[in-house]
Amino acid sequence: MAVTTLRLNGAMISAREGQTILEAAREAGTRIPTLCHLDGVSPVGACRLCLVEVNGRLMPSCVTKAAEEMDVRTDTEQLREYRKMIVELLFAERNHVCSVCVADGHCELQNLAEELGVDHIRFDYLAPECGVDLSHDRYGQDDNRCILCTRCVRVCDEVEGAHTWDVAGRGARSRVITDLDRPWGESSTCTSCGKCVMACPTGALFHRGASVAENVHDRAMLRFLITAREEKRWTV
Amino acid sequence: MDLNDLIALADRERADRAPVELGVCLAASCQYSGAEQICRSLSETVVAGGLAGRVRVRKVGCLRLCSEGPLVRAEGEGTPPVLYRKVTAEQAPAIARAAGGAPADGVATADLNAPFFSMQRSIVLENTGRVEPERIESAIAAGAYRSLSLALHEMSPEAVVDEITRSGLRGRGGAGYPTGLKWATVAKMPPGQKYVVCNADEGDPGAFMDRSVLESDPHRVIEGMAIAAFAVGADQGFIYVRGEYPLAIERLDTAIRQARRLGLIGSDIFESPFDFRVDLRIGAGAFVCGEETALLQSIEGRRGQPRPRPPYPAESGLWGCPTLINNVETFANVPAIIREGADWFAGIGTQGSKGTKVFALAGKVRNTGLVEVPMGMTLRAIVESIGGGPPEGSTIKAVQTGGPSGGCIPSDLFDTPVEYEALKALGSIMGSGGMIVMDQHDDMVALARYFMGFCMDESCGKCVPCRSGTVQLYRMLDRIERGVAAPEELERLEALCDMVKHASLCGLGQAAPNPVLSTLRFFRHEYEAKLIGKNGEGTHSPIAR
Numbered sequence: 001m002a003v004t005t006l007r008l009n010g011a012m013i014s015a016r017e018g019q020t021i022l023e024a025a026r027e028a029g030t031r032i033p034t035l036c037h038l039d040g041v042s043p044v045g046a047c048r049l050c051l052v053e054v055n056g057r058l059m060p061s062c063v064t065k066a067a068e069e070m071d072v073r074t075d076t077e078q079l080r081e082y083r084k085m086i087v088e089l090l091f092a093e094r095n096h097v098c099s100v101c102v103a104d105g106h107c108e109l110q111n112l113a114e115e116l117g118v119d120h121i122r123f124d125y126l127a128p129e130c131g132v133d134l135s136h137d138r139y140g141q142d143d144n145r146c147i148l149c150t151r152c153v154r155v156c157d158e159v160e161g162a163h164t165w166d167v168a169g170r171g172a173r174s175r176v177i178t179d180l181d182r183p184w185g186e187s188s189t190c191t192s193c194g195k196c197v198m199a200c201p202t203g204a205l206f207h208r209g210a211s212v213a214e215n216v217h218d219r220a221m222l223r224f225l226i227t228a229r230e231e232k233r234w235t236v
Numbered sequence: 237m238d239l240n241d242l243i244a245l246a247d248r249e250r251a252d253r254a255p256v257e258l259g260v261c262l263a264a265s266c267q268y269s270g271a272e273q274i275c276r277s278l279s280e281t282v283v284a285g286g287l288a289g290r291v292r293v294r295k296v297g298c299l300r301l302c303s304e305g306p307l308v309r310a311e312g313e314g315t316p317p318v319l320y321r322k323v324t325a326e327q328a329p330a331i332a333r334a335a336g337g338a339p340a341d342g343v344a345t346a347d348l349n350a351p352f353f354s355m356q357r358s359i360v361l362e363n364t365g366r367v368e369p370e371r372i373e374s375a376i377a378a379g380a381y382r383s384l385s386l387a388l389h390e391m392s393p394e395a396v397v398d399e400i401t402r403s404g405l406r407g408r409g410g411a412g413y414p415t416g417l418k419w420a421t422v423a424k425m426p427p428g429q430k431y432v433v434c435n436a437d438e439g440d441p442g443a444f445m446d447r448s449v450l451e452s453d454p455h456r457v458i459e460g461m462a463i464a465a466f467a468v469g470a471d472q473g474f475i476y477v478r479g480e481y482p483l484a485i486e487r488l489d490t491a492i493r494q495a496r497r498l499g500l501i502g503s504d505i506f507e508s509p510f511d512f513r514v515d516l517r518i519g520a521g522a523f524v525c526g527e528e529t530a531l532l533q534s535i536e537g538r539r540g541q542p543r544p545r546p547p548y549p550a551e552s553g554l555w556g557c558p559t560l561i562n563n564v565e566t567f568a569n570v571p572a573i574i575r576e577g578a579d580w581f582a583g584i585g586t587q588g589s590k591g592t593k594v595f596a597l598a599g600k601v602r603n604t605g606l607v608e609v610p611m612g613m614t615l616r617a618i619v620e621s622i623g624g625g626p627p628e629g630s631t632i633k634a635v636q637t638g639g640p641s642g643g644c645i646p647s648d649l650f651d652t653p654v655e656y657e658a659l660k661a662l663g664s665i666m667g668s669g670g671m672i673v674m675d676q677h678d679d680m681v682a683l684a685r686y687f688m689g690f691c692m693d694e695s696c697g698k699c700v701p702c703r704s705g706t707v708q709l710y711r712m713l714d715r716i717e718r719g720v721a722a723p724e725e726l727e728r729l730e731a732l733c734d735m736v737k738h739a740s741l742c743g744l745g746q747a748a749p750n751p752v753l754s755t756l757r758f759f760r761h762e763y764e765a766k767l768i769g770k771n772g773e774g775t776h777s778p779i780a781r
Contacts, residue, residue, distance in 0.1 A: 045544040046698045048739045058738055063544045078738075085735050089704040122728060123708045148697060167539065167697070170522065172707050174697030 006070040015066035022050055022061040025074060032074050033083055033112055036149035037062045038199055040226035041158050047149060049083050049112070084116045092123040093172065094130060095144040096202070102142075102215035103203030109147060110202075126172070133178075135185030138208055139197050141176075146204035148174055152196035159225060164190040176204075198222050237499045238507050239385045242376060245498075249377035254292035256312040256335040259365065263298040263451045264483050265444075266305035270325065274306055277328035291335045294374075297452020299365045300353075301346055302605035309365065312336040319346040351621040352603045357584070357610045359592050360568040364452040364606075369487045372494035375455040381500050383571035387463050388508045391574075396467035397423050400570065402578035404590035409435055409526075409563030410638060410667045411743070412589075412656040418560065421550040422468040425558035430470035432461050433535070433554065433561040436477035436484070437519050437526040440639025441690065443670030445594040446564035448606050450477065450484035453568070454491035458514060460567030462501060463574060465512045468560050473512060476531050478519040488516055523640075523694035527742050528561050530696065541696045542742035563668065565594055585611030589655035593666065597623055599673035600630050609654065616650035619673055630675040634758070638667025640687040640694075641747030643754025644680065663754040665747070680759040681766060684752045685713040691748040702745030705736040709752065716766050723767045730756065 002017040008025055015024035020043070025032050036047040045060035052061045053073040061074070073079075090096070090109060098104050112118075130143035150167060153176060157163040164187050168177045178184045197205045198218045206215040228234050260266075260275040278293045299307040304321035308331060311317045318339045320331055327343045334340035346352075358364070368374040375381075387396050401416025422430060434457060438446040450457065461473045477485055492514050495501045503511045517535050524530045525540040532553050534540040553559020569591060573581045582590050589611040595618065598604050602624030609618060615635060619625070626632045634644040643664030645652060652658050656666050674683070692706040712729045715721040733749035740746045756763060 044698070045741060046700070048699055048701055048741065051739055060544055060741075081731075082735050082739050085732065086700050086739065089700055089708065092708070093704045123732075124711050126707065147700075148703070169697065170524075171692060171695035171697045171703055174703070 004066055004068045006066055006068065006072060008072050009074055019066050020062055021052060021054070021059070021064050021066050021070070021072055024066045025052075025061065025072070030074055032061050033115065034062060035108060035112065035147065035201060036151065038151045038155065038222075040222060041151065041154040041199075044150060044154070047086065047147075049086055051079060051082065053079065080116070083112075084118055085122075087113050087116055087118050088121045088123055090147050091118070091121050092125050093128075094146060095127060100212055101145060101203040102206045102210045102212060103145070103200075103217075104213040106213070106216050107203060108201035128172075130175075133184050134208065135183035136187075136190070136192070136208070137185065138192055139184070139194065140206050140208050141178075141184055142204055142206065143175055144204075145202045146176060147202055148176065149201060150176070151199040151201065152176060152205060155195045155199040155222065159222070160191060160193050160195050162189050162191050162193075165196060195222060195225075239389070242381060242385065242506075245373060246377045246379075249373045254290060256291045256310065257294055258291060258332065258335060259294045259296035259299070259309040259311070261297065261299040261305065261307040261309075261365065262295045262369075263448055264481075265302045266299070266307055267483065269305050271306040273325045274308065274323055274328050277325045278308075278332050281329040281332035285329075285333060287332065287335070291332060293332075294368050295370060296366065297364050297369050298361075298448040298606050300356075300361075300606045301603060303603060304344075304346060304605075307346075310335055310339075317348060319348055320344065321346045352605075352607070352624065355613075355617065355622050356608050357592050358608050359572050359581075359584075360449060360456075360565055360594050361452075361606070361608045362572065363456065364448065367453055367455075369452055369454055370490050372455060372491065372498060372500075375453065375491075379575070380455040380571070381459055381495075383574035384459050384462050384466075384500070385506050387466055387574055388506050388510055393423060393467045393469065396463060396574065399578045400467070400573060403573045403581040404578075404585075405566065405569055405573065405581065406589065406656065407563060408565035408569070408593070408668065410641065410665055412666060415562065415566055418550060418562070419464065419467055421548075422470075422558050422560040425551065427469055429472075429555075429557045430468055431554045431557055431559040432465045432468065432470045432473040433532070433549075433559055434461055434473065434475040434564060434567055435526060435528065435531060435561055436475055436481075436564045437531060438481075438564070438668060439478065439523040439526050439694075440641075440668055440670045441687075442596060442598050442636075442672045443639060443668050444596045445606065445669040447481050447484050448596075449564055449568050449594070450481070451487055454484075454488050455495065456568045456571060457488075457564055458491060458495055458501065460570035461514060462505070462512050463570050464560055464562065464567065466510050468558075470560065471511045471513065473514040474517050474535055474554075475514060476517045476519060476525070476535060478525075479521055485516065485518060492516065522696070523690075524696045524742070524744050527744055529742070531561070532559065539696075541698045542744070544741060565669070586653060586655050588657050589666075593654060593669060595669045595671045597671050597673070599635075599671075600626055600632060600675040600678075601673045602627055611655050612653045614651050614653055615645060618654065618671070619650060623673060626673075626675055630677075632673055633676055633678060634674050634680075636664075636672040636674065636683070636751075637670065638665040638747075638750070639670045640690045641665060641743065641750055642667045642670075643750050644674070644683070644758060645754075646758045649758075663750065663757055665750070679717070680755040680762045681713060681717045684755045685710065685717050687751040688713055688748065691744065695744065695748075699739075699741035699745060701736045701739040702741065702748060705732055705740075706745070706748055708732060709736065709749070713752065716763055719766050719768070721767055726763060726767065 043062040133141040330340040406412040
């Protein structure tokens, strides 16, 4: 197997052929913030938090393959500022009120805001009117908390194979929908496996009956399923 | 069909020319102002007046001076051609009867020696307005498919790629990527299924170059695609045309059917082993589908959303196969380059920008319409000579090029030549060819707000900077325009523009701040004049409202 070497924040690191910058950086112990990325499903490069500077250009590290001669910087002042702005834009876009959210304390958006030092929002809160779908007997969907990362879409399509979820609308009016925008509970494709709920980074998809801070996402379960299938290894 | 058949067909068609030919522009803009009726009226007069042997009425494409439509061009043996403008159905009989002699009385004519026409140089539009877009015989008589025959019989695919490379042709969709390099990349991918795609999803507000080409000379684009397919080893092409262009779709559909019937596309073209089929795909109204990766998704039947590049379509495009994707105007240049040679093409234009560029000239100028000029012509020549300068009472302030991805260039920089690098250096882009002229009454903040609103509505919603950033930028610009923004707003606007430009996923988001940044660069005072002053007072103070 071919191995390449590249520079990461000044230090030389090695990467296996085909590895992304994100994977190589993680192996080298360097954290790059991510949000739409989910191990085991295809990367889409949509949230732009994992942008890194490669030879002076900004590239999404989750989809950019590590290559020889790359000089990668993961934590420049420009990147820190951009990441902060992106998280602020997400908070401003829908109605993210942590204190009454089922995912409070278990939310990747909240964690990122803390990590990046977001202490106030410099943009207008758009406060759109979003619906809550409680038609499914085990799960609920709250569009107010959705950040359109499409993890649910990808995990449902690629891991479960049901493709119940998809995105409707364009721009800021985009929403994730089940089937052809039918209530979730009436979906004829949903297998009620719950993988979308495990994958959701925020409180947008939750177990019914969970109260504030009670909705814990089971990412380990997804990891287990994926390694079991890909590597036929039934232990994580 | 072989080359001899093609030549025979062209000869028959040419022999069939009448002493006097009346070309009625039936491109969209003249059609909407009543050209169909004029065409009927002309035909009736010809039949009723017993002129059928002498005069023929032809349904041609764009005659360029769109603002003066409907347009009719009269061409007779021994007399200089006449271009009638603002023709009405009532005037049609007079035009038909005058044919061949002096221009008809009482019908306005345009001066064909005026700078609007004489300063243009036609390559892409060389047959526009001359051939009948709905009759392939007419296109063949003007030379269509001869370059394809030449490429198939006398050139290797490598030689075709080399010819395009040496010509210096660059992508006319806006970004200006070297066309030969793109072709070479697809050609070098291992043999197997490959595709050629024509991007006809022209979506910039104010731009109508590609529409005019498709409506006026569709065979030119099909021929260009076929030559490209031969060069890169593809056997299937798609033309992705926006649904808002019903006439272009209809004419392309007719053109493809006619070309197929004559065996000019299909199997064993010109009795060579080369096969090439073309199909139309109709866009459903999303601007972002003009972005190449989103366009390919849309052709595959998926949600039209861009994906990160690399991999570039040349490596992994339609259904994962190597795909060559070029704009309408780029393909339309190809037959002429093959016919006349790379050196001829490279001799036109400037060092870095070869050939000509078609612009849709619109806004506050006397002459609006379709213009094709050699690269390197100054903006001043286009606006003041070809465009005829400002209308009465108007002072030109700036031109906007490149639509929602471009910028504004102030009138004191009008000596800038039209070329990719020069426009980019001024914070604008060549773009696909929209050119909107603005005068002293046009508010630059309102313009920036308009384009930002356009990008906001057309954002696909995939990446956060574009989806959410454009909404916030729009709100900031709206506040500034309404005079309710504090001075700090300008800094926040610039900071967010910077992020959206550098962090967005595709060209739409990356270019969305351009109209703001370029107006800030040249017309910052217009923004500042609208801000609330430090003591809470300003020219547009909300208190005063």
